[in-house]
């Protein structure tokens with residue numbers, strides 16, 4: 173039985189990924205800091221659900237605490253590490269930048285050190301569509317220059333990509349970095365738009381709509397996303413012998429077993445259409461508070477998801493209306509409203 177260490181296992185994506193891996197016969201070792209960036213109870217509930225599975229175990233700890241993480245890694249000897257724990261959130265990085273340095277830079281370095289020492293088969297780590305920053309050419313392809321991050325959050329994730337490339341090169345550590353595009357779905361993050369909008373609409377309180385709603389996102393349904401991650405586990409990059417070995421459209425490094433892969437739905441949705449879908453599911457109209465563009469926010473994201481397709485044969489397929497319906501059903505059930 174193969175063992176996967178999932179950091180951020182009590183987080184939104186880590187929880188869904190752990191569930192899928194357990195269903196597919198992996199042993200999963202979770203690691204999570206249970207930080208109070210958002211309601212910790214939802215994180216505890218996610219871990220409780222995972223703990224019902226006999227092949228799941230977990231440890232609470234901060235990524236910055238190398239000794240704890242290292243001891244767990246040495247004891248469990250994972251074959252694969254999927255590093256999802258992070259300080260996430262675009263706008264919060266203006267309020268509390270240090271949290272991003274601690275978790276995303278120091279924390280990711282600690283994970284890389286464990287992966288190097290264990291010589292894992294594959295290290296997979298989360299990056300973000302935010303690294304495309306001020307780029308305007310759409311859809312965003314992995315080969316685009318990403319030198320214009322608009323927030324420290326995006327900058328730490330871009331730094332993670334560079335750090336990981338160096339380790340992949342130096343230690344021949346097969347590494348895949350995913351760039352996620354606004355992931356949403358049941359058990360989602362309370363700081364994100366879908367959660368905030370659903371709560372506001374059901375409670376009848378105003379929802380803040382940034383840039384007067386002139387926003388576009390490549391909303392990606394969480395079950396599709398974790399399916400993509402699952403398939404990428406088996407697609408570990410191999411250092412090419414010559415640059416000619418790199419297939420057209422592949423982001424594989426010429427000097428390391430390293431690539432970045434967008435995981436997005438491959439389309440852009442108007443924020444106002446997304447809100448209309450939530451209103452339809454809730455059966456109520458939102459009280460809308462139109463606001464200006466927020467500092468550090470980007471007006472649009474849209475993934476070129478063709479590399480994911482060519483590496484795995486898989487393309488995300490859930491429409492935003494379907495995904496929103498599943499989220500609202502979960503929300504009503506979870507909060508009994």
Ligand SMILES: O=C(O)[C@H]1O[C@H](OP(=O)(O)OP(=O)(O)OC[C@H]2O[C@@H](n3ccc(=O)[nH]c3=O)[C@H](O)[C@@H]2O)[C@H](O)[C@@H](O)[C@@H]1O
Pocket residue numbers: 260261262299300301302303352353354355363364365366368380381382383387388389443469
């Ligand atoms: O995919 C990504 O790169 C990023 O996706 C999300 O960031 P964001 O796209 O801002 O996701 P939401 O907070 O769900 O916002 C979606 C859209 O709704 C807007 N929004 C959000 C919140 C709100 O109260 N009002 C509002 O209009 C945002 O400006 C954005 O256009 C996550 O928060 C990041 O952690 C992740 O890295």
